[in-house]
Amino acid sequence: MIKTALSMQARSRLGRWLVSGPPVLYLLIFFAAPALIMVLASFRTPGDFGGLAPLLENGKLDLNLESYARFFTESVYAQIFVKSVWYALLTTLFCLLLAYPLAALIARSGKKHRDLLLLLVILPFWSNFLIRIYAWMIILGPNAALARTVNGVLGWFGHEPVPLLFSSFAVLVCLVYVHLPFMVLPLYANLEKHDRALLDAAQDLGAGAWQRFWRITFPLSLPGVYAGAALVFIPALGIFAIPDILGGPEDSLIGNVIKQQFLETRDWPFGSVLSIVLTIAALVLAGTAAWVGRRSLGTPSSAEPARA
């Protein structure tokens, strides 16, 4: 008896390894190892022809903090970093403003329409990323109706024509466009769980529509807001294709500098430093959002109204 029980246990451990082993191994090699190598590369010296200088030269190990020092002394990089954080925050804010009505409408519509309305939000997310950027090249192009109308109106007021394309405006609009579904989904998931009885009770007690929203719905939806904010902020922070295609020269974000360091300047150590700073910033902000979200979930029932 004991013997078979033991062998059963051993076999189940074997099964566990057989099942989880291959994916673990693959991801250790093609995800964890590259990430670790990048961390090491950030402490190295760039090679004469790009890449890395030899690890061992004249018996000296090539490990230093020069690339980190460069990030903290050359203020242009810190400025670009701050600008990237600012763009990502604005993107998050505008996504929230646009996503809230969408999520609220889906959450209160009947079961029959709900799945379709939700699918309609998700579908654009699955169309190619570049196509979604390209669409804005067309809409904001100098010969398109929008630019002509805007500049026509500006002309009336004696204002110089403004280019819509290759501007910060174009970059921001597209950033919001690309990330909007990430905000709608968690918000919907949260709003859908709300207890309508609370709103009815508030109405019976004489609360107006705005009051019901600000004192009941919004505080209760905060966990969804934080989750959505993290899902929008993290990818928005690292984006390079949108400023690359739609932005002007002064719209370069941290992603563009990283791309430049790896593909043009070929300064791997400095590119790695920028990537690591980006990762840390993303993780810290996402961690904060998760922590704040969990704290606001601290009440035993999510349907319990927050005390305003």
Added chain:
Amino acid sequence: MRRRPVGLWAAALLGYAFLYVPLFIVVVYSFNDSRLNAEWVGFTFDWYDKLFHNQDMLLAAGNSLLIGLTASAVSTVLGTMAGLAMYRYRPRLLSILVLAPIAIPEILMGVSLLIFFVLLNLTLGLVSVALAHIAFCIGFVAIVVRSRLAGMDESLTEAARDCGASPLNAFRYVTLPLIMPGVIAGALMAFTLSIDDFVITFFTAGAGTVTLPLQIYSMIKIAVTPEVNAVSTLLMLLTLALIIVVSKLSPSLLGTEEENA
């Protein structure tokens, strides 16, 4: 009686318009008889005709297809194993490894794989792109499969085991058929993600290899041309078809499941 929320409807309608008008414009101008994507001139199929005679584009499409099929096949096997392991054993290391590539900005995975491949002296090309795509697809397949397992009655597999089926047979004849819709949905999702990927491909493809998104990128960096609209329209149709199938196979993917990502 509650009033009908007119303001809410209007705001949501604006949101949907914002999501769809840009894509609609891309499709409409792909049939426009004008080189400028600025105003409607007349209907034509010329841009599609041009597209099917564009050797660079056809080569890129072939590469994308090859990479997509390879990446989805391998990542479906590995992702199904990962989903199974995550559901049954809740291993910490695997969960982190599976979810981290989805959670971090894509560019980080792109540049770290670039360093990795170059240091390994692996020539950048189809192989490096496929290896990279597998790495980020595993997580998506694992999430779909795990959510399918969560909706399944695990006692069926236990019953098979009690009746004397080996673990492998219990998986093959009981678990696998039950989770099949999830596995197929995961495979299609992986294929879509691979076909559409730009950022990671951009860093791991090297100079000589072109996929559809890379081809589109180099075209729109030069100028706006309706040929791009045509290829975009076809690519959108393909993705649309795949995603509708996925959403039918795995309805739980809509909504709350995204929170796990």
